[in-house]
Amino acid sequence: MSKNAKDLAKQIKGIAGDAPVRIGLILGSGLGHIANEVDGIAIPYADLPGFPHAGVSGHNPNIVVGAFEGVRVAVFGGRAHYYESGRGDAMRLPLEVLKELGADTMIATNAAGSMQPDMPTGSIMCLSDHINFSGLNPLIGEPTDARFVPMKDAYDPQIRADLHKAAEAAQVDMADGIYAWYSGPSFETPAEIRAIKMLGADAVGMSTVPEVILARFLGLKAAAISTITNMAAGMSDEAISHEHTKAMAPIGAAKLEKVLRGYLRALS
Ligand code: HPA
DSSP states (O other): OOHHHHHHHHHHHHHHOSSOOOEEEEOOTTOGGGGGGSEEEEEEGGGSTTOOOOOOTTOOOEEEEEEETTEEEEEESOOOOHHHHTOTTTTHHHHHHHHHTTOOEEEEEEEEEEOOTTSOTTOEEEEEEEEOTTOOOTTTTOOSGGGSOOOTTOBOHHHHHHHHHHHHHTTOOEEEEEEEEOOOSSOOOHHHHHHHHHHTOSEEESSSHHHHHHHHHTTOEEEEEEEEEEEOTTSSSOOOSHHHHHHHHHHHHHHHHHHHHHHHHHHO
16 A cells, blocks of 8 residues: 555544545546535545546545445545546545545446446446456556456445345336446547447446456455436437536436435445
8 A cells, every 4th residue: 555545544534533434435427416415524635645636527526534324434526537647547546545544345436328228318327347448457557466456246246236225225227237438538439339339338438447446456345336327429319428417417316326325324
């Protein structure tokens, strides 16, 4: 673990208290408001040296440490993406800090485009696996043998089962599906979407995969949920833009929040 991560964890504990965090939540585009639901203390990324700027509109660049449905969590209100800096490991430091705060689990959320007609805008998808369509990897340059991270069951089967249980209890439809990571920041072409679909992906987005790889590298269990903000390029006449993503995210976000709350309540 880097010294910087240890120092930052100490700084955060000094502000938010020493009690160990159980779960880290990373919030995607249009989902940043969930951080406001946590009964805790918000610390701006800007106060944490080395933290990413998370400068994408629709994100909320604070870490909030406190209780959410009775579980001590650290909520990352914004994430850094590969496309902002050209660095695949842009979220490494925040995840190292999460581990230092005591967490054993990371749950990522994101906005994604759908390749499945029965998974329309406004629906949510629990990731069962991913395809790293970018060819990038956040562990490039990591010198230790720990870099050879096994990725079978990277999306923890028990957490997925518990998330599905929470969705059922909340009467929220949540599909299972495979997420393809596209580097962005431009959206995909229709030909790329046809290709990714043929490879077996159900949804596409510009995040999450590097975080899941890093989480597994750090020994954190991982899970992720997408909110579908649009049909992927060429799948419908629907507009695709960041504005549209932000406008549509709240529909799925309300469902996602119900699932997360139910999942955490059952843990507490
Ligand atoms: N493609 C990539 N990322 C996205 C999309 C998409 O269609 N929608 C939301 N994030």
